[in-house]
């Protein structure tokens with residue numbers, strides 16, 4: 001399981017929320033590892049998803065509840081929230097979940113594909129045809145996130161399942177990368193850097209060279225074979 005969480009709500013709150021999210025998603029994924037078929041689960045599950053999609057969904061739900069619990073009675077943490085994008089791998093089977101504007105990309109056969117759709121104000125405006133991507137990049141509201149793990153009781157998580165292929169690479173990243181470099185620039189860095197650490201270093205270098213207004217988190221995975229990743 002791999003996850004990127006980008007905290008919001010001031011320095012302290014953002015750090016607490018993102019750490020709670022990562023810890024709780026990991027806890028749930030670990031504690032459900034031995035569970036059998038979905039019909040034996042003690043918790044409600046989404047019939048449209050397989051086992052691993054449901055494990056991530058449960059992880060995000062529990063992370064959201066933990067954040068709500070921590071905010072109760074902690075004045076300095078009120079309003080804290082975090083994005084999260086997580087991938088859970090079982091061989092080449094991948095479950096993917098996200099909330100907020102952190103992204104997952106797939107790089108396959110020299111093509112970069114975005115696997116997630118941002119939960120952000122500018123993304124909603126673009127989908128409605130009200131903003132171009134270039135205008136969204138410069139928009140003063142470009143950092144407004146419309147969904148997050150914020151402790152609210154109406155959490156909606158996007159969960160998907162996909163089959164990977166040997167040679168695929170996955171990128172999980174915060175908006176500190178994707179709000180500065182466009183998809184074609186990210187694809188160029190993928191093409192030029194086969195070493196995963198060098199690729200991540202290059203993402204950070206180029207995002208900083210382009211102004212680097214935000215923290216930059218990037219995580220690269222390479223699917224080596226059908227037996228592992």
Ligand code: CA
Pocket residue numbers: 006174175176214215
């Ligand atoms: Ca950010």
